[in-house]
Amino acid sequence: MNEIFENDIKFAKLRVFYSKYKKIILTISFSLVLFILGSILFSYLQKNSNEKAGIIFNNWLIQDTSSEKGKEASVKAFNTLISSYKNTGYTKIALLNQASIDARNEDYDEAINKFSILIELTDGFKGNKLFNKIARINMARLLYSQQNYKEALSTLDQYSSSSDALIHELVGDILNKQEKYILAKEQYKMAKDKYVDDTSISIVNMKLANLD
Numbered sequence: 001m002n003e004i005f006e007n008d009i010k011f012a013k014l015r016v017f018y019s020k021y022k023k024i025i026l027t028i029s030f031s032l033v034l035f036i037l038g039s040i041l042f043s044y045l046q047k048n049s050n051e052k053a054g055i056i057f058n059n060w061l062i063q064d065t066s067s068e069k070g071k072e073a074s075v076k077a078f079n080t081l082i083s084s085y086k087n088t089g090y091t092k093i094a095l096l097n098q099a100s101i102d103a104r105n106e107d108y109d110e111a112i113n114k115f116s117i118l119i120e121l122t123d124g125f126k127g128n129k130l131f132n133k134i135a136r137i138n139m140a141r142l143l144y145s146q147q148n149y150k151e152a153l154s155t156l157d158q159y160s161s162s163s164d165a166l167i168h169e170l171v172g173d174i175l176n177k178q179e180k181y182i183l184a185k186e187q188y189k190m191a192k193d194k195y196v197d198d199t200s201i202s203i204v205n206m207k208l209a210n211l212d
Helices: 001-021 022-061 069-084 089-102 110-122 129-145 149-155 165-177 179-195 200-210
Strands: none
Touching: 001 200, 022 069, 069 089, 089 110, 089 129, 089 200, 110 179, 129 149, 149 165, 165 179, 165 200, 179 200
């Protein structure tokens, strides 16, 4: 009997609490339901988007660009990836591949443009550090080859404390061209300390010797 009485008291307290905070409880519950449904929908759309992007990416890969028809189909597929599926991994791979092709074909402005897009897509906390780093290094190389030293350095700014020997060597090359020899020497020394293969160390030693 006492247990029934105690339960009635508990339920009465709950009813009072619910009546008092009804709007807040309903708002939180509704928001939680919306969040769960939104997460499920986002996951579904992301999966669906990746599947569609994969089909377009494969279609882009198989095009024979030696023919005019193949070139048109390739450009169309690539542009579709960029415009409609830019956040997928397939688009990032396509950008990296196409930018490299443009660079080999000495279409440097197009290559820089694509590397720039890739950097934008992979920047930030939720970005892709590997793609971002590759894009920045390659873009800096192209800017260096065009004697755009200031922008080349700016592209690599976030790697000022990098443990990557290649980046330090590249920054040293840029600073050398800017006639900032002391700073260039510092970068070459850091690159030399971080390289593990004899060939790379020898190349950096030659650059240091030329500065001396």
